[in-house]
Amino acid sequence: MPYNQYHTYTNLSQGNIYNQLTSYLGQISVHEGAMRINPLNANGDCNGWSFLFAYYNGINKPHQFKEIQSYISKWNGNIYSLYGQHGMSEALQKKYGNGIKLFEHTINDLSWFAHLKAKDVTNHKYTQDDRIQHFELVSDNKHTLTNVFAFLKKAGTDINAQELPDMLRIAHQWKNSWVDLGVYSSIGGHALAVYITAEGKYAYYDCNEYNGSFETESAEWVSHKILSSIGYDTQLKDFSLYQFHSNEKSVENEPNQASPEALDVSLYSMNKFINMSLQAQQFDPVHKILSLDDDNARTLVEIFGNSYLHKAVKHGHVELTQLLLEKSVDANAVENTADQTPLMVAAEIGNLKIASLLLQYGANINITNAAGYDAKAIASRHGQYDIVNLLTNDSDSASTPDTLSFSDLFSWDVANTIHKIANQFSREQPALSKATTLKIEDVLESKTIEIPGLESSPNIVSHSDVTPMNMMPVALQLNDTVNLVAHADIF
Incomplete structure (x- = not known):
């Protein structure tokens, strides 16, 4: 944001450092004989x-960040003094060698990760999520940046002054993480950072502040600083959480994956956080929060568990689905106007793992939706034949008799096989308008079939006629009635 909105900057403020870096660029241009941009x-x-x-905190070197700022701020303005190491800490001497390299490196890093440069890289479609891609472009391959959640992409999801302390306490569940904040007011926008340390403190950073960063254990104090950063009408519109991970075997500062702690937040705030997560289709944070041994978590599952379950199933989040089922959310809960159960949702999208999980927790395969279809019919209509087979095997009538009668051809399991083979023959033999043959091993396996009026047909072959070396389909010629079944709308 514009510096002229503030008093004179000194020490570690970005205004003072900007003046120092700009002065350096002017002097180095004279030495190089060409004006630097x-x-x-x-x-x-x-x-x-x-x-x-956030990066220096993430690699466990927060003091080095301040040392860099301090060195630049204290520069005496003499370009020749930068050719040596006077005034540099031991760590900076090892990293940069001299002041010129430190200044160049800082200018490069700062301009690269600034908002305007990011907009250039992302073709002016920059969002908080682009931080990851942006980092990967210049990463040293020693660290990976991952996103835990990124909120406030939708209208009506701003976090107000009353909600912010609770949102910070929720983010506190992830140690060694960086809360990336975007705040806006009538005088402009501003970016802030809150790093949650391994010890559980909030390291708040505002580059316009005299000393830059502060550490505290108070979420209220951080909230006050955030919301007063650029005026009393400050609004919070970007709220994202990231973590830096080491790619090396020896890890000093990996994000803490310990069991979640108790949350001292309101039911309203926890519900808003979960709704923002679900709206952003980010289910891992929901799983972590609902895993808490917490009265609010239990209450939210009791009130909204059915809705959470449907959304977890729809988006294929196995862990959240299992957690909700373990917390006694009804596996047969109907949530939408189509009277869909979670099993029907899983059947439609073909998620075999979630469908199996739902069956383990008592999902009823015989329930029908508003259109009269059960889960097996829905799976078949959407071509999810693995689900059809799963639901067939789960049915009490799944066992097949040694002999099939003509009427058995109309059962879902046999009809499904007919439909699959019909599709196969349509692909392999486009000239066939209808599938007139079936691979006998697909339909009968080691069983026999009885079709009235066809027992003596020479086209009927036994399973013993099938050999692995036979490359042509061993087939059973079907009459027009069975062909009608294969092409009926019931599929």
């Missing part, structure tokens, strides 16, 4: 500074 943003590189603060 200034890649820094005179209106503020708050996105870049916030990202670098």
Whole structure:
């Protein structure tokens, strides 16, 4: 945001550092004999500074970030003083060698991770999610940036002053993580960062502040700083959480995956967080929050468990589905106007793992929806034949008699096989308008079939006629009635 909205900056503020870096670029241009283009943003590189603060915390070197800022801020303005290492800490001497390299490296990093540069890279479609792709472009391959959640992409999901402390407490469940914040007011926008340390403290950073960053255990204090950062009409519109992971075997500062802690937040705030997660189709945070041994979590499952279950099934999130079923959410809960059960949803999208899980927790395969279809019929209509087979085997009538009568051909299991083979023959022999043959091993396996009026037909062959070396389909010629079954709308 514009520096002229604030008093004179000194020390670690981005305004003071901007002046120092700009002065360096002017002097180095004289030495190089050509004017350097200034890649820094005179209106503020708050996105870049916030990202670098989070990065240095993520690699467990927060002090090095302040050392870099301090060195730049204290520069005496003499370009020749940067050719040595005077005033540099031991860590900076090892990393950069001299002041020139430190200045160049900082300018490069800062401009790269600033908002305007990101917009150029993403073709002016920059969002908070692009942080990951942006980081990967210049990563040293030693660390990976992952997204835990990214909210506030939809209208009506702004976090207000009363809700913010609770949202920070919820984010506190993820240690060694970075809350990336975008705040806006009548005087402009600003980027802030809150790093949640391994010890559970909030390290708050505002690049416009005199000392830059502060540590506290108070979510209320951080909220106050955030919402007063650019005026009393400040609104929070971006709220994302990221984690840096080490790609090396020896890991000092990996994100803490310990059991979730108790949450001292309101039921309203927890529900809003879950709804924002579900709206963003981010189910891992929901799983973590609902896993809490917490009265609010239990209440939310009791009230909204059916809705959570349907959304988890629809989007294929196995872990959340299992958690909700373990918490006694009804596997047969009907949630939408079509009277769909979770099993019907899984059948439609063909998620075999979730369908199996639902059956384990008592899902009823015989329930029908508003259109009169059960889960097996829905699976068949959408070509999800693995689900059809699963539901067939789960049925009490799944066992097949040694001898099939003509009427048995109308059962779902045999009809499904007919339909599959019909499709196969349509692909392999496009000239056939109807499937007139069936692979006998697909239909009969080791069984026999009885079709009235066809017993003596020379086209009927036994299973013993099938050999692995026979490349042509061993087939059973069917009459027009059975062909009608194969092409009926019931499929």
